[in-house]
Amino acid sequence: MLGKAYDTQVCSIARSLELVGERWSLLIIRDALFARVTRFSDFQHNLGIATNVLTSRLDSFVASGIMEREGSADYILTTKGRALAVALIALTEWGNAWASPIEPPILYRHAACGDGAVHAVATCETCGIVPAEEVAVRIGPGMPADYLAGRRGGTRAG
Structure with a gap:
């Protein structure tokens, strides 16, 4: 079981949870x-x-x-914070499909055109939209060499 810190995980999902996983x-x-x-x-x-939990977060x-x-009471999202929008849209869509017993309570729409549905999808820069089961994992340039040296078969992805 993962603890509160994910120091031993060589994984961008774990690093993200360090920041927004509480x-x-x-x-x-x-x-x-x-909701702005x-x-x-x-x-x-x-x-x-x-209030103490909110202050901490x-x-x-x-x-x-x-x-x-x-000021003294306003908190504004940075570019880094606004970049979480796609992750939240994806989580909402997953929740609508797998965790909600009713119709979706929230639908995302494109504000510029007024009505186009917005979805989080996996895309290939060559082929376009791809199903999740067609997404493969490969070792990236940020993988530490000492981690690879200690690996024995299989891939821990993230």
């Missing part, structure tokens, strides 16, 4: 992205989250560059 984190980012919430009091009111987002603090 309870409430993605809901705070969701409200900032899609910026004020501490509005996050607290909308989510019903304890927002402080960690500021420290990691996901948000910037503006």
Whole structure:
């Protein structure tokens, strides 16, 4: 079982969880992205989250560059924070398909055209959209050589 820190994992998913994997984190980012919430009091009111927990999450987002603090009570997403939109859209779509007993409560639409449905999809730069089962894993340039030297068959992906 993974602990709170993922230091032993050579995996970008684990690194991401270090920043946004705690309870409430993605809901705070969701409200900032899609409901345009910026004020501490509005996050607290909308989510019903304890103020000490909210303070901790927002402080960690500021420290990691996901948000910037503006004034005494506003938290604004940075480019790094806004880049989480596609991940949240993908998680929403998965939840709609696999975790919701009812019709989707939220649908994403393209604001510029007003009605086009927005989806998170896997794409190949050569072929376009690809099914998830056709996505393969390869060792990337960021894989430490000492990790590869200790590997015995199989691939730990992430």
